[in-house]
Amino acid sequence: MQSQTGDREEILSIAAEAGEFSRATNWLESVCNAHGVPVDARYRLDICLDEALANVLAHGGEAARVVPIVLKLTPSGTPEAGTVWLTFHAGGVAFDPASHRTRPAPESLEEAEPGGLGILMMRSNAERIIYQRIGDANRTSFLVRWGAASGDDGGESAPPLASGN
Numbered sequence: 606m607q608s609q610t611g612d613r614e615e616i617l618s619i620a621a622e623a624g625e626f627s628r629a630t631n632w633l634e635s636v637c638n639a640h641g642v643p644v645d646a647r648y649r650l651d652i653c654l655d656e657a658l659a660n661v662l663a664h665g666g667e668a669a670r671v672v673p674i675v676l677k678l679t680p681s682g683t684p685e686a687g688t689v690w691l692t693f694h695a696g697g698v699a700f701d702p703a704s705h706r707t708r709p710a711p712e713s714l715e716e717a718e719p720g721g722l723g724i725l726m727m728r729s730n731a732e733r734i735i736y737q738r739i740g741d742a743n744r745t746s747f748l749v750r751w752g753a754a755s756g757d758d759g760g761e762s763a764p765p766l767a768s769g770n
Contacts, residue, residue: 613640615678621670621695626658629676633691641684646751649730650678650691653747656727657693665697668741672696686752694744 615636619625637647733748
């Protein structure tokens, strides 16, 4: 699809199909490197991205597959201290990973059930997750911090995806 460079922001649009996901991962690595986002912060964003992409295919329904996925990266700061927002805009069934209630941890292996770990992984790798339902689409923004920026959230709310999205 397409990639744009803005003033300290990057946008990528991909088809909602598994074959495009490696392109999204490569894009994330490239733009993080270009903006000086440290490897640890990039790794944490990559986990959030991978889980969000997997959830679109696994749980988004047919509507999720016909709408492009739009990703936006908005870094702020320096390689020593900063923040980065990764905003994920995709079609499909409404789902808020920020407020979704996870089931309690099993007390034994016999009680363990598959699924649900992706949300925990997103929550443990992002300092903040903001969800919005916009029309028939889900917009989820993940904030990752590094260095002395631990008290800075890069703004009170996630940056807008783009005009009209």
